[in-house]
Amino acid sequence: xxxxxxxxxxxxxxxxxxxxxxxxxxxxxxxxxxxxxxxxxxxxxxxxxxxxxxxxxxxxxxxxxxxxxxxxxxxxxxxxxxxxxxxxxxxxxxxxxxxxxxxxxxxxxxxxxxxxxxxxxxxxxxxxxxxxxxxxxxxxxxxxxxxxxxxxxxxxxxxxxxxxxxxxxxxxxxxxxxxxxxxxxxx
Numbered sequence: 001x002x003x004x005x006x007x008x009x010x011x012x013x014x015x016x017x018x019x020x021x022x023x024x025x026x027x028x029x030x031x032x033x034x035x036x037x038x039x040x041x042x043x044x045x046x047x048x049x050x051x052x053x054x055x056x057x058x059x060x061x062x063x064x065x066x067x068x069x070x071x072x073x074x075x076x077x078x079x080x081x082x083x084x085x086x087x088x089x090x091x092x093x094x095x096x097x098x099x100x101x102x103x104x105x106x107x108x109x110x111x112x113x114x115x116x117x118x119x120x121x122x123x124x125x126x127x128x129x130x131x132x133x134x135x136x137x138x139x140x141x142x143x144x145x146x147x148x149x150x151x152x153x154x155x156x157x158x159x160x161x162x163x164x165x166x167x168x169x170x171x172x173x174x175x176x177x178x179x180x181x182x183x184x185x186x187x
Contacts, residue, residue: 005044005048005098005101006048008104009045009097010022012100013027013041013042016038017035018030018035024046024054024055024058027042028042028055028059028062031059032059039064040094040097041097042055056072070091111155114163115155115156119153119155121167122163122167123151125170125173126173128174129170129174129176130177131170133147133148136166136169136170139169140166142158142166
């Protein structure tokens with residue numbers, strides 16, 4: 001997924017405003033009346049699209065105007081959106097929008113890293129349980145090709161949720177197998 005900051009802002013504005021329109025006029029009205037949370041991503045979107053002056057004019061006389069002027073001044077100093085978002089002077093509400101974007105953008109990488117850790121535990125538990133990969137796929141009703149690829153090392157083939165299901169199933173079966181074995185007493 002190649003999510004851009006501008007693409008994220010469009011979706012975020014839609015989500016926070018509860019409307020599908022990205023009309024700056026409608027979004028400013030929404031922000032000044034019933035949806036103040038859309039104010040920050042709205043102005044960042046305006047900056048990304050070169051419409052900051054227009055949105056500043058629409059917000060004239062509202063509670064957002066002074067904030068927008070300050071952010072626009074910081075943007076003029078920074079020269080780019082990434083530099084603006086890295087500035088310590090940027091109000092936290094705007095920096096939070098950037099952090100939300102980074103979290104969404106980096107989620108696939110984080111999921112793959114976590115899937116790799118779960119895969120290691122899964123393989124260990126499968127080895128102890130005696131359950132075959134085919135049996136695992138059948139019991140959990142999963143795509144055999146994706147599970148085989150995941151267990152072979154391709155951490156992108158299953159979601160984090162599915163990787164967790166596989167691991168929990170393998171660990172449960174491993175625990176059952178261990179409980180069924182008789183304990184040998186030295187003697």
